[in-house]
Amino acid sequence: MSVQIDVVIPSFRLEEHYLLPILSLKTPADTQIRFFLVADNPAVVLSPVIRQLVDDQRVFLSINPQNMGAARTRNKAMEMGSGEWILFLDDDITVPVNLLEIYAEAIRRFPDEIGFIGLVNMPPPVKSFSHAIVASGSMDIFKIAKDRKAFAWGATANMMISRRAMGDVRFSEIFPKAGGGEDVDFFMNMRERNGYKDFKSLPEAAVEHPWWNNEASNFKRPFRYGIGNSLLPQRNPRYAYHDFPNTIETVFLALLAGIVAAFVKPSLLPAIGLFIAGAAVIEVIAGAVQSAKRKAKPSAEVYFYLLLLRLIQEAGMFWGNVSRFRFQGITERFNYNGSFRKTHFYRTNTYKLVKWVLYPLLVIWIWRCYTSA
Structure with missing residues (x-):
């Protein structure tokens, strides 16, 4: 069974030490992999190494003419491809060399699933602010694949969906541009489109996510998430x-x-x-x-x-x-x-x-x- 996977990576920073390992992931046997990297920063300076990887065959790059936000950038990246499966990855994660092999094998074993929730591990917190984030439960969705066999949604840092199951569902652009609530809305609507079937957990597909800004305290994120969350009951x-x-x-x-x-x-x-x-x-x-x-x-x-x-x-x-x-x-x-x-x-x-x-x-x-x- 041949498998087609479009890897969608929205990015603002395009940091080489994160993106190179992702773009260099080995293609599993009998699998077609294409990477769609969309820079949501018109002023970005592309490293020569990343530019060399962009060949418009395996690795595609698009630079937004202006900052369009997380939802619109993901939608654009998805529309650039046509693979049967779409893998969402963040631009600041560390990936294992066999990540695509794990997802490809899951597709072959469970072809009727609407998607798979990968595991996102974070390093143990050191600073008080990070300890508070962990205790608040706001990051529990990162490890939901380890805690539940299936769930209604997952983090776009590491999650795969079926394009067939997605249909015409897209990320709504009414949510905060920098992100907050649009992922919940997208996956809930996709789930509804498929008879409210949950996404299957795939904890073996695990990536590492660093703490933001070296664990520096940042209260813009929870305020933005709160704004996004206020839209969820209205839309759903x-x-x-x-x-x-x-x-x-x-x-x-x-x-x-x-x-x-x-x-x-x-x-x-x-x-x-x-x-x-x-x-x-x-x-x-x-x-x-x-x-x-x-x-x-x-x-x-x-x-x-x-x-x-x-x-x-x-x-x-x-x-x-x-x-x-x-x-x-x-x-x-x-x-x-x-x-x-x-x-x-x-x-x-x-x-x-x-x-x-x-x-x-x-x-x-x-x-x-x-x-x-």
């Missing part, structure tokens, strides 16, 4: 549900109540101020308890970063909805596991349980303070 309402307000939404609603109180009953303003301060304290306590349960590194700095990561992503979700005047998106959540369960407020975890206990106590205390004044 079948997976949407409502939950209790998160901390950012709670403070916003309290501030609205404060504005109303300022005109209707100013005597309530101190109580509302106490509630906002108490909500901040509860967030710190609940986050610390959850961090300990997730076995985060016991460090005040790690807990602080965890708190910031959560609040900044929540702020991104909030801003994403408010900036589109989609106020019904406040308290709206998304089932990332692809389930359709619509029962509201059903998800419980340690973080929520702590808040459910402390918020009523806070309200009772404020009420007593208010009535006894």
Whole structure:
């Protein structure tokens, strides 16, 4: 059985030490491999070695006339090829020499799958910010191939799909240009097109992904992801549900109540101020308890970063909805596991349980303070 694989690599940096091993991967027997490298940076300076590999037969290169963003660049790269299978790879991963052989063998063994989720390993964290990212769970999708036999979506850092199963599904360009949510949306729509069949996990197809910027703290990414995530329930309402307000939404609603109180009953303003301060304290306590349960590194700095990561992503979700005047998106959540369960407020975890206990106590205390004044 002959196999055709188009390897899609969107890139901004085109760093030689990452791309050369990928572009030099050995072609498995009875397999046609073509690499489609799309530079989303019109000012990029191509290294002579990479330029020499571009032959428009096995390796193809296209340079965008302007920065088009992750979604549009991936779509362009996919349209450049016609192979039966498409392998998404990031431009900053380290690949094993037999990666294509593993994927080709999986295709031959499971030709009816809609795609395969590869494994993305990251080095053990050293700095507090990276420890916080691991403990937050935001990178769990990288290792989903090791934890689940199949799943609704995967990371485009290392994932293969069937072009036949993809059909006319493409990455939506309404998501943040630098990425955030467009991958979830793409794979969920592709899954729906194929009778909601999950993608098969292929943990043996493992790559190594470095920490970004030498583990330097960066809060633009979680804010951007939050904006992207705010679009997912709107575009995919079948997976949407409502939950209790998160901390950012709670403070916003309290501030609205404060504005109303300022005109209707100013005597309530101190109580509302106490509630906002108490909500901040509860967030710190609940986050610390959850961090300990997730076995985060016991460090005040790690807990602080965890708190910031959560609040900044929540702020991104909030801003994403408010900036589109989609106020019904406040308290709206998304089932990332692809389930359709619509029962509201059903998800419980340690973080929520702590808040459910402390918020009523806070309200009772404020009420007593208010009535006894």
